[in-house]
Amino acid sequence: MSDTILVTGASGSLGGAIIRHLLDSQGVKPERVIAVTRDPKKLSALAARGVTVRAGDFDEEASLVEAFSGAGTVLIVSTDAVGEPGARLRQHLAAVSAATKASVSRIGYTSMFSPEPGNTVLFAPDHYGTEQAIRESGIAYSIFRNGWYQENLMMSLPAAVGMGQWFTSAGDGRTAYVGRDDLARAIAADLAEAPAGSATYTLSGAEAFTNAEIAAMASEAIGKPITVVNLTDEQLAEGMKAAGVPAPMVPLLVSFDAAARSGVLGTVTDDIEKLTGSKPAPLKAWIAANKAALGG
């Protein structure tokens, strides 16, 4: 049985960090690692380190069967095709089917918190459908239900700092933001030393915060006041449209706030610590490290 570890989305921020942690934190030898991208030229630095780089496109299942051939564990990093309804689930199902055809011994998948029906995030069904397909494949798996990245706050906090106001419909809902690098560290730990059987992890930050608490933390670090303005989903959507957010993005972004309000993004677990032996970096530290970019 092959002991190689294949990572898709290897040119992306998460996939790239997972490979870095496999090699540098876990001490996995480069010859055990396979990196997949649509454009192998992007990964010449990894190839120079001895990592095998293969081409694979989630829109062409045959290319994935070829890319996955001979691999032991295949980590499917969810794609970024969230704009076209149905596209991402189709891509992920092609990847699960390719993993089955290539007879891999283990599948990893980067999912989201509680993707079951009822989660208001518009793309939750992509993750739920992919998880179901993996469970039905009969192949051992590790499903990583990743929390919202701390880095996502770059989409909302700088504008809030600039205006002194943060418009949200999340209410008192909490989000357990987690650094992308901590997710990568935990995922690499599982991939390097796979547990017996299958596993589903919920990878969260060490604490969950309301937007008012995050605004207070950012305000203190940056030295500028931020008032949280609580809106309904409809008011938030109107405000986003008026501010020039592209129309197709508005319902998606509002669904994030609605999910936070429902509490589904606020789960806190110690799965990262269990996998890696250390706690994830606190949100306060991320804000301090990114003070200038946040508008401080």
Ligand SMILES: NC(=O)c1ccc[n+]([C@@H]2O[C@H](COP(=O)([O-])OP(=O)(O)OC[C@H]3O[C@@H](n4cnc5c(N)ncnc54)[C@H](OP(=O)(O)O)[C@@H]3O)[C@@H](O)[C@H]2O)c1
């Ligand atoms: N939890 C969160 O808060 C959060 C936030 C943002 C995103 N995400 C999810 O997590 C994933 C990884 O995050 P990230 O920050 O690493 O995203 P990223 O930097 O945008 O990387 C996305 C990767 O997906 C690959 N990809 C896209 N379409 C593909 C296709 N048709 N065939 C093969 N590869 C394809 C790209 O590879 P090539 O271009 O090299 O082919 C790229 O490496 C995202 O794709 C998204 O599903 C989660």
